Amino acid sequence: MTARTFKPSETVDFVVIGSGAAGGVMARELSGAGHSVVVLEQGPRLGPADFEHDELKYFFLSGITNDPVAHPQTFRSDPSKRAMPLPGANALVYARIVGGSSNHFTANFWRFHAIDFRERSTLGGIAGTGFADWPITYQELEPYYTKVEWDVGVSGLAGASPFDPVRSKPYPMPPLPVKSSGVLFERGARKLGLHPQPAPMAINSQLYNGRPGCIHCGFCMGYGCEVRAKSSSLYTMIPDAEATGRCEVRAESYVFRIAMNDKGRATGVLYFDRDKREQMQKARVVVVCANGGETPRLLLNSSSERFPQGLANSSGYVGKYLMFNQGGGVHATFEHELNEYKSVQVSRILHDFYDSDPKRGFYGGGGIDARIGPQPALWALASGPGVPQWGDEYKARLESFSRSMMSTGHTTSLAVESNSVSIDPELKDAWGIPAIRTTYKDHPDDLSIARFLQDRSVEILDAAGAKKIWKEDVTESSFAVHLLGTCRMGNDPKTSVVDKYHRTHDVKNLFLCDGSSFVTSGRGQPTMTIEALAFRAAEHISRFAKRNEI
Amino acid sequence: MSASWLAMHWPAIAAAAHHADDIPATPVAFRTFTAAEAADVDAIASQIIPTGTTAGAHEAHVVYFIDQAFATFFAARADEYKQALRKFQSSFQAAHAGGTFAAAARADQIACLKTLDSGEFFQTTRLLTVLGLVASPKYGGNYQTVGWKLMGFDDQHVFQPPFGFYDRDYPGFVAYDSQGRA
Numbered sequence: 250m251t252a253r254t255f256k257p258s259e260t261v262d263f264v265v266i267g268s269g270a271a272g273g274v275m276a277r278e279l280s281g282a283g284h285s286v287v288v289l290e291q292g293p294r295l296g297p298a299d300f301e302h303d304e305l306k307y308f309f310l311s312g313i314t315n316d317p318v319a320h321p322q323t324f325r326s327d328p329s330k331r332a333m334p335l336p337g338a339n340a341l342v343y344a345r346i347v348g349g350s351s352n353h354f355t356a357n358f359w360r361f362h363a364i365d366f367r368e369r370s371t372l373g374g375i376a377g378t379g380f381a382d383w384p385i386t387y388q389e390l391e392p393y394y395t396k397v398e399w400d401v402g403v404s405g406l407a408g409a410s411p412f413d414p415v416r417s418k419p420y421p422m423p424p425l426p427v428k429s430s431g432v433l434f435e436r437g438a439r440k441l442g443l444h445p446q447p448a449p450m451a452i453n454s455q456l457y458n459g460r461p462g463c464i465h466c467g468f469c470m471g472y473g474c475e476v477r478a479k480s481s482s483l484y485t486m487i488p489d490a491e492a493t494g495r496c497e498v499r500a501e502s503y504v505f506r507i508a509m510n511d512k513g514r515a516t517g518v519l520y521f522d523r524d525k526r527e528q529m530q531k532a533r534v535v536v537v538c539a540n541g542g543e544t545p546r547l548l549l550n551s552s553s554e555r556f557p558q559g560l561a562n563s564s565g566y567v568g569k570y571l572m573f574n575q576g577g578g579v580h581a582t583f584e585h586e587l588n589e590y591k592s593v594q595v596s597r598i599l600h601d602f603y604d605s606d607p608k609r610g611f612y613g614g615g616g617i618d619a620r621i622g623p624q625p626a627l628w629a630l631a632s633g634p635g636v637p638q639w640g641d642e643y644k645a646r647l648e649s650f651s652r653s654m655m656s657t658g659h660t661t662s663l664a665v666e667s668n669s670v671s672i673d674p675e676l677k678d679a680w681g682i683p684a685i686r687t688t689y690k691d692h693p694d695d696l697s698i699a700r701f702l703q704d705r706s707v708e709i710l711d712a713a714g715a716k717k718i719w720k721e722d723v724t725e726s727s728f729a730v731h732l733l734g735t736c737r738m739g740n741d742p743k744t745s746v747v748d749k750y751h752r753t754h755d756v757k758n759l760f761l762c763d764g765s766s767f768v769t770s771g772r773g774q775p776t777m778t779i780e781a782l783a784f785r786a787a788e789h790i791s792r793f794a795k796r797n798e799i
Numbered sequence: 800m801s802a803s804w805l806a807m808h809w810p811a812i813a814a815a816a817h818h819a820d821d822i823p824a825t826p827v828a829f830r831t832f833t834a835a836e837a838a839d840v841d842a843i844a845s846q847i848i849p850t851g852t853t854a855g856a857h858e859a860h861v862v863y864f865i866d867q868a869f870a871t872f873f874a875a876r877a878d879e880y881k882q883a884l885r886k887f888q889s890s891f892q893a894a895h896a897g898g899t900f901a902a903a904a905r906a907d908q909i910a911c912l913k914t915l916d917s918g919e920f921f922q923t924t925r926l927l928t929v930l931g932l933v934a935s936p937k938y939g940g941n942y943q944t945v946g947w948k949l950m951g952f953d954d955q956h957v958f959q960p961p962f963g964f965y966d967r968d969y970p971g972f973v974a975y976d977s978q979g980r981a
Contacts, residue, residue, distance in 0.1 A: 302954060305934040310872055409972065411979040427972075429963030435972075439981055447972055465958040475956070585964035590952050592962055625933040625952045630926065638916065639847040639925060640909070644855065644949075647848070647932075651951030651963075 252491035252498070253285075257530045261285040262794065264518055264532035266504045266547065269349020270776045271763040271783040272538035273482025274401075277489045278787030279536075280496035284794060287530055288490070289502040289520055291543075292345035295483075300352075300473035304626045307471050313353060315345045319679040324727060326690040328667045334676070340687040340728045341542035341670070346473075347500050348483030349540065350730065351776065355470040355594045356451040356479055357659075358403045358777040359616060360394045362414045363387035364604055365771050372605060375612055378692065379570050379664040383768040384740045384749040385785075387414055393781040398449075401780060402457050402480035405449030412444065412600040424596070425454045425463060429587035430654035431596030434619030437713030438599055448595045448618060451480040451777070460484060465592035470623065502528070505682045507535055507551040507560055507759065515759045521680050534758045534799055536790065538783070541571070541732030541764035545670045546685050548736070548761075561736075561753035561761070566746055568670040570737055571689060572662035572770035573729035575699040576615065579706040580622065580631065581715035582653045589621035589654050602702060603772060605661070613698025615660030615772040617706055622655040633721045649717075656710055658702030659773025662733075663692040670735050691725050699723045731775050736765035750793070751786040758799045762786045829863075830870035831877055837862050838901035839888055843921075844928040846908050854945040856928050864931030864940025865924075873927075883920040 255261055262284035265275050272288055280286045295313070306312040317339045323332035324340040344353045364371060366383040374380060395418045397403065404422035407413070424447035427435075431448075438445040452469065455462040463478040477484040490496040501523035508516045508529060517531040537544050545568035549559040559567050598618040605614045622628040629647055637643040673686035700723050710718050739745025742754035751762040762783050764775055771778060793799045829837050844856035844865070856862075869877035891900045891911060900908060915921050931940030933947060941947060947954060961967040973981050 302956070303935050305930055305938055309930065406972065409974065411975055424972075426960040426962075427966050427969050429961075429965035432965045432969050444975060444979060464956065465960070465962070466956045467958070583965070586951070587963040587965060588951070588953075589963070591958040592960070625947065625950050626930055629929045629933060629950070639912070641849055641851070644848050644851070644853075647950050648853070 252496065253494050254497045255285065255287050257528045260517070260531040260533060261287050262532070263287075263534045263536055264289060264530050265536045265538055266518060267349060267538040267540060267543070267763065268347045268487060268498055269344070269482055269538065269540065269763070270351040270779045273348065273351065273486030273490070274780050274783035275536055275538055275762060275787050276496050276498065277486040278784060279791055280490045280493040282787075282791040284495065284791065286490065286496040287532065288496065288498040289504050289518065289530060290347050290349075290498060290500050291503045292347065292500065294347040294498070294500040295473065297473070297475050297477055300475045302466070302468050302472070304624050307353070308627055313344045313346050313473060314342050315339055320345070320684075321676055321678060322685040322687060323673045323676055324687045324689070326688070326725060326727070328688050332673060332686045332688065335727060338728060340689070341685060341732055342728060342730050343540050343542065343732065347498060348481045348487065351481040352473040352483055353471050354451075354776055357595055357598075357618070357774040358397070358405070358449045358451045359598070359772070359774045360414055360416075361387065361771045361778050362412070362603060365769055368605065368769060372607070372612070375663060377665070379666055381664070381739065381744075381768050384738055390778075390781050390785060391415065391417060393784040394777065396784045397777060397780045401451060401485050402453055402460070403449055403451050403777075404454035406447045409446035410444055410600055412603055420449065422454045422457055424448065425450055425452060425593050426596070428589065428592055428596040428619075430589050430619040430621065433583065433587075433654065433713040434597045434656060434709060437709040437711070440712040441708060443599050443601045443709070445597045445599045448598045450593055450595065452593055453478045453480065458485070463593060467590045467592055467621065468624065470594045503680060504539070504547060505550060505680065507547065509551075509553065509555070509560070509756075513555065513756060515756055525680065534760065534790070534794065536760045536762065538763045541735045541767075542670055542685055542687075544761055544763055544765045545735040546672065549672045550683055556755075561746055561755045561759060563755050564743055564746060566737065566744065568735050569666050569668075570664035570734040571668040571670055571687070572664055572731070572733040572767065573689065573726045574662050574731045574733070574770050574773040574775070575660045575691060575695045575723070575726065576658040576773060577699040577703040577723040578622070578631070578655050578657045578721040579703055579710060580633070580653060580655055580719050580721070581710040581713070582649045582717040583715055584652070586651045587654050588651050590624055590651075595620045602705060609701060611694040611697040612663065613661040613694050613701075615658050615698060615702050616774070617656055617658050617702055617709070620655050620657055622653065625650060631721060633719050636719055656706035658699055658706060660695065660698045660702060661772060662695050662770040664734055664737075664769065665690075665692055689726055696723055696725070731764065731770070731773065733764040733767040733770050733775055736761045737768050738766045739768065750789040751782070760786065760790055829866045831881070832862070832866050835899065836881070836884055836888070837866065839899060840865055840884065840924065842901040842908060843912065843924050844931070846912055847925050847928045848932055853949055856932060858942065859932045859940050859946045860942035861928050861931035861940050864934065864938055865927045867939040868927055868930075876923075880920075880923060887915075887920055
């Protein structure tokens, strides 16, 4: 069917900025509840036939991601220094197409655990950080995790891990087939008394909701799915939203400012259309789902006389407490072929080290997975201490690709106030919009937990019978795809940007929902939680709208 | 593979086949390198991924890939690279009685590269050599997919389990008991 369209001058119930993990859910739930919705997406709309197996394009030429030429950013690790563009790269990377980063994510869909939401009150404060509890609990979010699993589509095995948080329903699909990396990881981990489990993935293991099961091409991480088996917003939430007849997804519409009236209410958003003409979409309510980098940028770029330090920023925390997730890779080579380039990236994970343990001497926890390293080029470029870089020994390493795997940690990042998204004082993008400046330096504990889990990976791979094991360097982050914490939720308007329903404390009809809402980083794999938050937020926002409480 | 499975996936397979076109048959003329520059870059790439019993950077036409890269997606860095290349050439020739890197003995080439392999010129050449080895052949390298063959990578769009040796006889996931024991 042809989806409904609206004129920008028509005042719709909701304008949603961003069509990714959160924006897709928001569009579907709000339009499904009877509201008119326009979704504005920066990037173009692509389909399965537009996606390619092309490592150079997707990882080196910004195939579907925000490219550093048209959308430049600056970076610094030291807040006292001037931020500079990274050569040929952006610090905050996201897919800039309809469906956002839900197109190119790896699709690891772990739920957060109950501890993630109340870790501060369990462990106590950590000096020099903004470590805090969430204003919601796991129990409050559980029904929405279940909704993600069933409505978006997640495959997995309920109850497989003794560490799994309580759940109200099993997964709608069985896990994807185990890979050789998963078998070896499971063998090694079980020998050590650990509890590996099938990986929950937002990829169909069989025909589900009119989409096919995975055909195991192997190009998930960093790529758009060519068969619609990956449960991206593009293939799930957005078609559902359009099918309501109440939602338009307008691609190549780049929002640069939230419009406000003199009563302090948002009236819509200003954006550039595909011809770089300025437009204004009028709306009763503005919902920003632009990701943890672009959402604070938009608020800061929407400053005015009334809101001199940026919109919804009376707390001063817009853009602060940026969290990336750390982690470290370990490579292993075995006697026989694994052919890890085939099929989804991950088939086994373990959560034995999920909780922080004061006995380790530092804060942090995480999960470990068994995975393909990346596809050939990135795998060939991976490096660590003592690993040959060229010559006959390097060639021998390349020849071990099909016998190799990785085990990777996915770990916590502490909320540090100076880690932030702000507006670069000079740099502008190709539209003349002030660019993102990222300031980031990992908390020492973030590096400690990453190294700790690397050592656990080494033990697991050794117990699995690896012939050769080497660790990648754990280094300070200079780029990220997990963009978290920059408009954190909280009950206190002095220390948070949105309330527990994702409404900004300062503007009654402005809501923010995406990775920016996170209070803590979890242990990587944030998209599942972003989508659960969006389902929950949409339910409350729709209720507020119907009761005229917006 | 059942007929219904094929019907379900046919559009994807057709799309995949569409992407597989556009593989150049033979290398074109160099677009940014002179013959002497190309010979030296080819020789450096051939030390990064040497030819042995299996193909290396030379057989993968890495030098054509690098040449194309500087004419297209890497154009912004072409001048900087060419300057570094000329500096490399002149200092090598100055130290080797005017002989070029390409014409030098293998041991001399290796000894030379060892002195500069942490520098930017070498690192850029290495990055492009690796990409030229295994990027899609449509970019001018990975000739006849020799790079993928070297690494044991098979660019198919459909695979079925078992994928490797170790998942062939996997007995199935064994649940843990309430104490977390298998």
